[in-house]
Amino acid sequence: MKKSILRNYARLIATMGAKVQKGQDVIITAALDQPEFVTMVAEECYRLGARHVRVDWSHQPLAKLTQKKCSVTTLSKVEDWEKARWEHYCDTLPVRIYLESDDPDGLKGVNQAKISKASQARYKVIKPYRERMENRYQWCIAAVPGPAWAKKVFPGLSRRQAMEKLWEAILYTSRATEDPIAAWEEHNRDLAARCAYLNGLGIKTLEYRSANGTDFSVGMIEDALFLGGSEIAQGSGIEYNPNIPSEEVFISPMKGIAEGVVYSSKPLSYRGELIENFSMRFEGGKVVEVHAEKNEALLKEMVSMDEGAAYLGECALVPYDSPIRNSGILFYNTLFDENAACHLALGHGFTNVLKDYDKYTVKECYEKGINDSMIHVDFMIGTEDLSIVAVTRDGKRVQIFENGNWAF
DSSP: OOHHHHHHHHHHIIIIISOOOTTOEEEEEEETTOHHHHHHHHHHHHHTTOSEEEEEEEOHHHHHHHHHHSOHHHHHOOOHHHHHHHHHHHHHOOEEEEEEOOOTTTTTTSOHHHHHHHHHHHHHHHHHHHHHHTTSSOEEEEEOOOHHHHHHHOTTSOHHHHHHHHHHHHHHHTTOSSOHHHHHHHHHHHHHHHHHHHHTTOEEEEEEEOTTSOEEEEEEOTTBOOEESOEEOTTTOOEEOSBSSOOOEEEOEEEEEEEEEEEOSSOEEETTEEEEEEEEEEETTEEEEEEEEEOHHHHHHHHTSSGGGGBEEEEEEOOSSSHHHHTTOOOSOHHHHGGGSOEEEEEOOOGGGBTTGGGSOHHHHHHTTOOOOSOEEEEEOOOTTOEEEEEETTSOEEEEEETTEEOO
16 A cells, blocks of 8 residues: 555544644554554654654454453452553543454454453443543544454455455545545535534434334434534534544434334444344333344343443434445444444443533433443444434424435
8 A cells, every 4th residue: 555645544543533732642552453554643643743642552362362361350450550540541631543453353262251240340440530531532543454354354365465455445435545634524514414404303203114124213312412523522622533434423312212123234343253143122222132143142241231231322324325335345343334334332322412511410411311331332224225214303204314325
């Protein structure tokens, strides 16, 4: 891949994604797959005036080894130095950049029940720190190719060819091949216009129907808003793009109001394993039954992580006719596959969808209907024939999706 194109992508992540400002600290989280590109991103952050850029390197095989060899007690403990680091993050609010490249099957064979217990224990300690930071800092998730991931997506190619093809796919779907900054400015305007239209309808309920069996309705919080594209950090007012790529317009629904069944339209990569061909049935807003052709036990583990894990935290609208879907590629990565189809997310909701959210405490946001959970897991339900009807608070029925695409 040409270095000039990769440099444009690095600049997009630092400039439009994380929106690094002069004097800010930046933490880049990345695996060992693309050190040269990580260096480019760090250089772009410094070009924008970053005070200090630190890279937290990870290695999935090492993470797998740790999870296999360490006890639940060891994995569960949040060390004093970790608490001090979280306290430092709360005080300084560093910009966070996450570069994904892991193998979708990279943790296959680990004891998922063991991981769940450790995660639940750690979350109790970490949650207060996360709530103090919520909505207050800039962050961006993007992707780079890893060899195992590339071979999963393009199994018939050599490792080198697969890596090149995955680079091409990432750059194309991220709008990074021509003039990335201009492309994202235009894209943000389009998403903002769609949000404005939806927010003007006064939606009470969304009704989903598809020939694959999806027959589902979900309630909205009265003063919640659809968001999409760029977001604004609370306090600083800095506008940034948390996901590259992103095609979604999303909202957090009212906890406890969801009925019916939804069927997946793409595999779900969760904890380094794939869950395939699954369905969920909701009653009273809660998942009460799940089925999956592959990894059903892991799906059941996911929806029982805590009390909120079986409730919805997000409803996202994504047209079937989108760059990611049109690429014809199944990425086996939620960052991409969620932006190829309408999706839902179980678990934690977004407090910043509420009007004047900055005037409420986190607890008050939960009381207004935002779901609280240690997980937030997106799963894809969009199909070529998906219909979504918005039922407004004054009783009107408005078609907002037809044949998988925007109806307006």
